[in-house]
Amino acid sequence: MSNKTSLAHCVWLNDADIAILAETQSTVVHNPLSNLRLGSGIAPILKYRQAGVNVTFGCDGASSNDSQDLLEAIKMGSILHNVTDSDYQNWITPRQAVEMASLGGAKGLNIADKLGSLTVGKQADLVLYDLTNLSLLPRTDPIGLLVLGRPTNVVDSAWVNGKQIVADGKVTTINVDELREELFNRSQWETKRKSETVAQIEAHYRTVMGL
Template sequence: MTYTLRSALIPVEDSYATVDVQIEGDRIAAIGASLPTVGTAIDAENKLLLPGFVNGHAHSVQFWQRGLIPQLPLELWLADVFDTSPTELEQTYLGALGTAISTLLSGGTCVMDHLYVIPGQELESIAAASRAYKEVGIRAFIAPLIQDMPFVSGYPEGVKTLPHQPYHQSTDELLALMEAIVAQSHAPEDGIQIAVGPTGFHRCSDALFEGCRDLSDRHNLCRHIHLLETKAQKMLAQERYGGSAVKHLQQLGFLDHRTSLAHSIWLDAADIEVLAETKSTVVHNALSNLRLGSGIAPVLKYLQAGVNVAFGCDGAASNDGQDMLEAIKIGSLLHNVTDPDYKHWITPRKAVEMASIGGFTGVNLADQVGSLTVGKQADLVLYDLKNLSLLPRTDPIKLLILGRPNAAVDSVWVRGQQVFADGTLKTVDTSHFTQTVFNYGEVYSKPQYKTIHQVEAHYRRVMGLAECGDA
């Protein structure tokens, strides 16, 4: 398809310009004033045009756990997550559908889905999520979340103290599974890419990291993990490696320009230097970090050191939504309290840059997409500047990032295809989707959590908290 966007407002330096934009095939063909109309003319007057954002870290299946899990620290919250994880392939499909729709409605055109797969149905799980993303028309990187160590290995002193069984899949079995997933579902030409997704050092062996590294090299896959999300993980790194988890991952050769690291909260100055040296990306998930009490990532220090930083929503079990604009706002303003020098604070325009080109840098596509540049792929979003939440007519980007935009997205193009127009999704029947999801939840019931009772006392002891039941 070919489009000409008429009279769109775009940011230029510290101001704005009104331009026409031509889209031919999947590319931005021209940007300028008074361009001839080619293809379908789109009235973009009084609309802000920005590149699409990247939801740099999500767990789509957690769509079903929105509003479900109590406020707990990660290590206990995760026990409740595992006890309530969906087990049906249709839920995997619908969770990816919901994640894609929510991301699009908040300005995102790409998602990194660190996907929980159903045991014994791993290939089918990937296929279900892939089908959903293709139907919606969003870009997706699917990183199957894998581990080869038991649940208790994620706790300091967990393996030597808590009862456990070996993990049910061996390292070799997991790597063979990943090869099969790549063969089945890696389809960059369709906007769907497989990434390697070992959950993190806390539940993954060196052999699994090395195998994923090699798989990434063979197929040029992105690499995506959780990194030092909590103080407990910092303690665990010291216990396991006698020092830095970041340095250890560097020694394994896992960190490079294709690597994105979710959270990255408990890093020191030496760790930050490693990230800058290896050109790794940090994905900042401020909302989940606050909900779980994990801490505040040193994002201003990352930026000052030249580390690429993107934004993510994280899973809906720790965010209770997938709103990119909300994630960007909180992820920007939060750091005003971490540095008294306001010259270091993240401006709204810097936040847009981090969410777009920063996000696409994290998935190794910055040379192809992520900015309003002729020749790049057309992942574009129009925002309606007559929407009440973007009024009065002060500064559109400040209103978008610092305000509370409500249904402000007017149109979205992904790889040159218009998937959202005039406030309506063109690819999927959203009313049928919402009714289907509603029908899954006919009865509101409290889940039965079991795993937390097996680990809570241990967690409180190693973290220096009062024993359960103590005042």
């Protein structure tokens, strides 16, 4: 393990494991929505941070998290742990959450010298949010609203490595209408679907989980 190591979830680590993560400068990728969706546990993120472990946020895959909304994951991941520590000074603030998601993610990829912060010499990755959007009003702390609110369609512009991919709230690199039509046509409404593999794995699952 090293600063090039990124570990997803990390819901069942003990103190010795945490000490190794801190010593090796490894990264924990916190996927709170996926973990809750699957009932697989809650990573003790406040404990990791207090130990000096680099933590960032992830959405996990669509098969274990029905949305791929990073802001939703950041919100859930930053407030989920408040009930584990009665001292609010140890809680993750909105600004800390943004830094964890951006610079913390870049550290996890071992490219913090290239990405993760608005710094001269780093790649030009930038997202501009429309702070006049109704979902970000009335005006208070813009970072707090972005992280703890429920912003909807608030991205005005975005650049990746200097190339603009969103302008005036619209994606410029693909035809969104065609994508929407294809996704609709390749799927169907299923309100009573049950996986064919449930019966095959349920006995093993219940044994592993002690049910």
